[in-house]
Each structure stands twice: as C-alpha cells, then as structure tokens.
Amino acid sequence: xxxxxxxxxxxxxxxxxxxxxxxxxxxxxxxxxxxxxxxxxxxxxxxxxxxxxxxxxxxxxxxxxxxxxxxxxxxxxxxxxxxxxxxxxxxxxxxxxxxxxxxxxxxxxxxxxxxxxxxxxxxxxxxxxxxxxxxxxxxxxxxxxxxxxxxxxxxxxxxxxxxxxxxxxxxxxxxxxxxxxxxxxxxxxxxxxxxxxxxxxxxxxxxxxxxxxxxxxxxxxxxxxxxxxxxxxxxxxxxxxxxxxxxxxxxxxxxxxxxxxxxxxxxxxxxxxxxxxxxxxxxxxxxxxxxxxxxxxxxxxxxxxxxxx
Numbered sequence: 156x157x158x159x160x161x162x163x164x165x166x167x168x169x170x171x172x173x174x175x176x177x178x179x180x181x182x183x184x185x186x187x188x189x190x191x192x193x194x195x196x197x198x199x200x201x202x203x204x205x206x207x208x209x210x211x212x213x214x215x216x217x218x219x220x221x222x223x224x225x226x227x228x229x230x231x232x233x234x235x236x237x238x239x240x241x242x243x244x245x246x247x248x249x250x251x252x253x254x255x256x257x258x259x260x261x262x263x264x265x266x267x268x269x270x271x272x273x274x275x276x277x278x279x280x281x282x283x284x285x286x287x288x289x290x291x292x293x294x295x296x297x298x299x300x301x302x303x304x305x306x307x308x309x310x311x312x313x314x315x316x317x318x319x320x321x322x323x324x325x326x327x328x329x330x331x332x333x334x335x336x337x338x339x340x341x342x343x344x345x346x347x348x349x350x351x352x353x354x355x356x357x358x359x360x361x362x363x364x365x366x367x368x369x370x371x372x373x374x375x376x377x378x379x380x381x382x383x384x385x386x387x388x389x390x391x392x393x394x395x396x397x398x399x400x401x402x403x404x405x406x407x408x409x410x411x412x413x414x415x416x417x418x419x420x421x422x423x424x425x426x427x428x429x430x431x432x433x434x435x436x437x438x439x440x441x442x443x444x445x446x447x448x449x450x451x452x453x454x455x456x457x458x459x460x461x462x463x464x
Contacts (some may be wrong), residue, residue, distance in 0.1 A: 209435055243418050250337055251394055263352065299331045301323075337399070340396065348384075
C-alpha cells in the first residue's frame, strides 16, 4: 500500500494557503473600491442624473411635471440668461489668458536658481489661493470702493482727477471682478508651471545657450512647448472655474450695477432662492454650463493639437 508523499501534501497546503490569502486580499481590495465607488455614485453621479431629469420638468416643490425641451428653448429667449452668459464670457476671454500668461511668467522668474528667498515669494504668491473666498471678496470690495485705498493711491499719484467708480460703474465693475479672480488664482496655476519647469532637464537650456539662443528664444522654443500639456490643463481648469464664477460677483458687486456683472452661477442661485423658485429651469441653466465646458474644452484640445485627451 502506497503512502502519500509528505512533501507533496505540504506543497498542496502551501498552495491552498496562498490562494486563500489572495482571495482575502482581493475581497478586501474590492471592498474598499466598492465603498468608494458607491459614495462617488451617491454624492456625485446620482445628483447629476437627478439634475438632468429635473431640467426637463417644471413646477414648484413636489408639483413637478414633464415639459420636454421647453426649458432649453426658453434659454434662447431669456434676456437675463443671455446677459449672464455675456458677462461670464467677458470674464473668460480677458481673465483666463491674462492669468495663464502671468502665472507662466512668474513661474519662470521663480525658477531661477540664482534668485534669493524663492520660498518666500512662492508662498506669498500662492497664499491668496487658500484664503477664504468671502473674506478676500469683502476686502476687495473695500479696497475698490469710491473712498478705498486704490482710489486714494491713484489720486495721490495724480493718475486720475476723480475717484473711479470701481463697484458702481458697469465697465469698472467687470474690471474689478477680473482683477480679483486673477489675484486669487494666478498662484494656483503658478505651482503647476513650477513643477513642470523643475522636471525639464537643465542641459537642454545649456545646449540652447551654447547655440546662442537668447532667453526669449529659449522661452518660446523650449519652455512653452515642453509645458504645453500643463498649459492645456490649466487653461481648461481655469475655463471651468470662470464659467462657475459665483463668490466674487455675489460678494463684491452683488451682480450689479443693473445686472452688469451677473454670472451664470449667480443667475442659477437667483432662480432657485431669490426669485420664485424654479428648480427645473435652474437645473437647465446649470446644464448649459456643462455644455459650454464640453464645447470649450474640445476647442482647447483641438487648438493645442492634443488628439488623445
């Protein structure tokens, strides 16, 4: 009678133990992934789906009824919505390029190895990003008031004879909003550019200098092309943030004067809480932002030549 080989039995037990450990590890991993996926679905995707369904409804409270595409066709005849879109695109057209160019320029200066106190300057420029939205907006409101510090400096420097109506004039109110957004978010984009610049091999610049390339030529022929993916990323995120602009407009100008600075997000808030509640139409306006973001992101990808997003 043959007996089982003890070494063979030991090998089988070891294999079963390894398989058991792998199964337990797999179950543990999928449990963590499943919980995260469930939370993301509950708090992100489910509200998005519900908002999409709501955009095809009309009524107040629980008395909602399906009205097809009426809310979407209403957008094209809603003068207040068109005004909000115009204002938001004015911010977008002027502020995003200004902020991207300024952040890129500052990052190049702060990446200089010979610059002293680089840590201080980087922290000082990035600091506005972590300040309270409401607090900094209120500070800007007082700085740019008719008797504020900005007007006082302009008068003392004899750059103007009368105080500028930064908050109450339609044109200057938009300028104030653009300045406020640029001040807050330039440092945020600067950090991305700095990280990209520090990953560029310094030997590339050394070779360019040996070939006689000036600093400006190096910037446009080396820095900008190598930072192209980061520039695209910051341009898209800045576009998304500007289309969702809310805090600065509400706290600095309250959308005035005469809706001259009202943004799309503020109009959504007004539809939901300031006017007679119309959550269906407010959801429709919200999804108009989604459509704008998709279109503008697609255009930016095409302009940048990025076919594989």
